[in-house]
Amino acid sequence: MPLTTGFLAGLGWGLLAALAEGLPLLLQGSPWPHLGSRLLALAYLAALYGALCALLGGVLGAVASIVLRLARRRVSRAGLFAAYAGLFAAVTLAILWLQRFDPGTPGLVFALVLSGLLGAGAGWLLYHAARGRAGLWPPFRAVVLATYLAALVAVLTVAGFRAYLVDLPLFNPAVTSQVATAEQPNIVLITASGVRPDHLGVYGYDPEISPSIDALARRGARFEQAIAQASWTEPSLASLLTSLYPSELGIHCRAAISCQPHLDAERRTLAEALQDQDYRTQAFLGHPWLTDELGFAQGFDGFETVRAEGPFDPGPVRNRTMGRLLGCRQDAAACRLMVKGYELLFEPAIPLDWGGDRINGRLTRFLELHGSERFFVWVHYAEALPPYNLEPPYRPMPEGELASRERRLRRLGYWELGDPFTPREELLPLDVQGLQALYDGEVHRVDRLVGGVTKLIDAFRLTDRTLVVFTADHGQEFLEHGGYTYGHSLYDEVLRVPLVLAGPGVQSPGQVVDTPVGLLDLAPTLAEVAGASLPPEVEGQSLLPALQGQALAERPVYSESLYRVPHELKAVRQGDLKLIYHVDDDRFALYDLSVDPEEQVDLSTQDVSAAEAMATNLLEWMAHTRQVAEDLPRAAPPEEFPDAVW
DSSP: HHHHHHHHHHHHHHHHHHHHHHHHHHHOOSSSSSSSHHHHHHHHHHHHHHHHHHHHHHHHHHHHHHHHHHTTTTOHHHHHHHHHHHHHHHHHHHHHHHHTSSSHHHHHHHHHHHHHHHHHOOOOOHHHHHHOTTTSSHHHHHHHHHHHHHHHHHHHHHHHHHHHHHHHTTTTTOOOOOOSSSOOOOOEEEEEOOOGGGGGGGTHHHHHHHHHHHHHHHTSEEEEEEEBBBHHHHHHHHHHHTSOOTTTTTOOOTTTSSSOOOOOOSOOOHHHHHTTTTTTEEEEOOOOOTTTTTTTTOOSSSSEEEEOTTTSHHHHHHTTTHHHHTOOOOOOOHHHHHHHHHHHHHOOOSSSSTTTHHHHHHHHHHHHHHHTTTTEEEEEETTTTTSSOOOOOOOOSSSGGGGHHHHHHHHHHHHTTTTTTTTOOOOHHHHHHHHHHHHHHHHHHHHHHHHHHHHHHHTTTOOOEEEEEEEOOOOOEEEEEEEEEESSSHHOOOEEEEEEESSTHHHHHTTEEOSSSEGGGHHHHHHHHHOOOOTTTTTOOOOHHHHHTTOOOOOOOEEEESSSSSSSSEEEEEETTTEEETTTTTTEEEEEEETTTTTTOTTTTOOOSHHHHHHHHHHHHHHHHHHHHHSSSSOOOTTTOOTTOO
């Protein structure tokens, strides 16, 4: 009797826990957007939690049976059931309360005492309720067993027929019935954090590093002077998606201030414009700060990022009731069981490490399900950001003297090297060469991922009606001006990015455009390709004439940096001349990139007339962006980031 009662008490408590955790998923739709997926999640929770709690209850029952036999005591079934339920309640409440306190604090003792009292009270109430109704026990047992068996059958059915079920409209409903054509093609936007053009073969580097990107450029159009509007990821890509400058978007982050720039909900994005043209929109992003909470999901029918973790991933499980109860660690058997079951039923989360491979797998599945619809897909890879991966099959550290730098580079730490406010050991020339060698390996890794995308498009026979765009959010510094990583300056090693467009609309494959352009020109370009419209306040211009062989009108391209730098920076590029404005110092620096591409010689005191003319232009632009920022409507900052600077 104690064994059976413990088993059933655990089963009942597991079903209750599954409902408590699963009903919010069912009602809110997170993290799965469709009703069918949410129902399966609830069934999976019921089966998993029921089995685990029943196992635990059986163990408790066996212990109780031994104790009662040794004590030669008999306890009523209702009493045993109430005791088990009280114990489960106490443990669960303790777990919930423990999450509010750090271990070892007085709050820990308080949580244990309070949960024990509440659990004992729940057990006492259940005991008297069961004792007062003699007929309660048999029907209750039948209901518990029937519910659990039904949930188990549902999970087994899904696991056995997932390949079939996932294609049903209940799980992946069609967004549009429109089919892409050469006149209104599919659009695949590939962005890669930190990829510099001067480390790609098609821009004059070792062709073994980037064969796939080079092949894409040979069948498309390559822009020689593409300029990012910011020197770090979030504002740069927010500018790309909206065709507005970071200042106009309300992104004002200063040094030593915690800031997470948010893509304002009032701003209309490229994805929203394409949605209005009956495009299915999907994003697969490998950067931890490109999230729904920060506004980057606007306009996407499907949105997945490396922070889109499911409830059975090792990290979140540790903080959940059953995970804490079972001591779930990443290598624990119970935790592995949860992860494996989740992966069988649902798409697993995109991991921070090797996220690009998982993203390409997601893209494969997307094309299988929705390749017949007209779509816009945004793919973002973060593999080229430090710290760099040292493992094969990517380019290893060179042999000889340079190979000895590896241990030193590990000791120095990659991100610490990029912090301009932290004293650091000075890098030696061989250190820089070692970092660049590792970086080349990561660029080669990104190239392989880009090649995977183009092969998928070919395999699904979509090449003739799919426009592929490859670019980066920013470059990376390797001490050209004393900095490492990115975000510290507005020199070309950070601002100049690759830009390649291949597919319908490109008149002359292999063409090169030398006119400087900005990343904010991409949204107007892709909107025009799709026949969509953007708001009148957008700052970019369409590059479609260049794709058709026409000359682009030369105009200034502006950039700015307001993060991880001791001073606010602005820059303007006009032809071969570039002016950088150190705002707080009220100091200008002028460079002629035609003779000084590494920006080492400041000409502001030599070519005074050019410097003054460009300074006037830059100051007028700054006044314009301030006015636009004041005039545009603003949404409230997200609750998740109350300290964000706007």
